[in-house]
Amino acid sequence: MRRILFALAVLLVAACHPHPAGPVALQTGDLLFTGLPMGYLPGAEHNPPVDSITCAGDSLNLIHVSILEVEGDSTWVIDATLKRGVARYPLADFLTDFTLSEGGLPWFIVARLSSSAASAASASADNAGCSATFTVSSGNSAGSTSASFSSAPADAPDALERYVARARELCGQPYDVAFKPDNGALYCSELVRESYVTAAGDTLFPEAAIDWRNAAGEVAPYWTWLFNLIGADLPSGSGTLPASLLASPQLQILASGPGVIWRP
Numbered sequence: 001m002r003r004i005l006f007a008l009a010v011l012l013v014a015a016c017h018p019h020p021a022g023p024v025a026l027q028t029g030d031l032l033f034t035g036l037p038m039g040y041l042p043g044a045e046h047n048p049p050v051d052s053i054t055c056a057g058d059s060l061n062l063i064h065v066s067i068l069e070v071e072g073d074s075t076w077v078i079d080a081t082l083k084r085g086v087a088r089y090p091l092a093d094f095l096t097d098f099t100l101s102e103g104g105l106p107w108f109i110v111a112r113l114s115s116s117a118a119s120a121a122s123a124s125a126d127n128a129g130c131s132a133t134f135t136v137s138s139g140n141s142a143g144s145t146s147a148s149f150s151s152a153p154a155d156a157p158d159a160l161e162r163y164v165a166r167a168r169e170l171c172g173q174p175y176d177v178a179f180k181p182d183n184g185a186l187y188c189s190e191l192v193r194e195s196y197v198t199a200a201g202d203t204l205f206p207e208a209a210i211d212w213r214n215a216a217g218e219v220a221p222y223w224t225w226l227f228n229l230i231g232a233d234l235p236s237g238s239g240t241l242p243a244s245l246l247a248s249p250q251l252q253i254l255a256s257g258p259g260v261i262w263r264p
Helices: 002-016 091-097 115-122 125-130 159-169 188-195 221-230 242-246
Strands: 031-037 060-071 074-081 085-090 107-113 133-140 143-150 251-258
Touching: 031 242, 060 159, 060 188, 060 221, 060 242, 074 091, 074 159, 074 188, 085 091, 159 188, 188 242, 242 251
Parallel strands: none
Antiparallel strands: 031 060, 031 107, 060 074, 074 085, 107 251, 133 143
16 A cells, blocks of 8 residues: 555656656547646636646646547547537637636646556456456545556557547537536546446546545635536535546556647
8 A cells, every 4th residue: 555655646746747758749548637726716816826836735736637639630629618518629729718817828737548558458358357456545636535446458459549439429418517427417537437438348447536625635726616606515425536537557647737748
């Protein structure tokens, strides 16, 4: 357990500090995480700058996750938002939607199915029942999460195309303001969970207990603002938050930083 917690701590530090490598080339099936400083409140006169995110004091609040699809020179976003519901639209329009009132862009993290998950794609379905399961417990940037993740094989080599095709099929559903399963609506990380499902019917990203508090036991002002806007209490129960997705061993962080961190 100590090794797992240490590995997760390394992951969170990597997520909160700009990636030292150059801009990443995006690929179909990549996940784009969006974050804000923990104290950020939409519409406030003074907000902490995005480049103040350091992980010190649990400073990153992951608020959104999107699926990316690359077609030639065009990059598309498939995600679930209050504005669009579940939709597929150009990455440039996504950047417009997520431009902050101050004029800048949020903190972005690009993550991809890990090499171990990719190499497992050639494993037979017979091995899926033998995969190890382990537990990750964290107080992290988008809520305190306790989740069990399975290292089941990711699926066939064309799995990413199929995951994205599944996400396209879900377009048109409304945004899930209730954060409840199987209700004909989807929120952002629920869309990812429902899309990344193997041919055997196993999800790559299991549900976890939803807790909107960070490691200090505080709820970021953003979440209070959002659910006041929706007119609902903070949801509870089981679900999938962006932070629990990012903590999955199925993913590796490729780039992290304020603004555009990928090649145009």
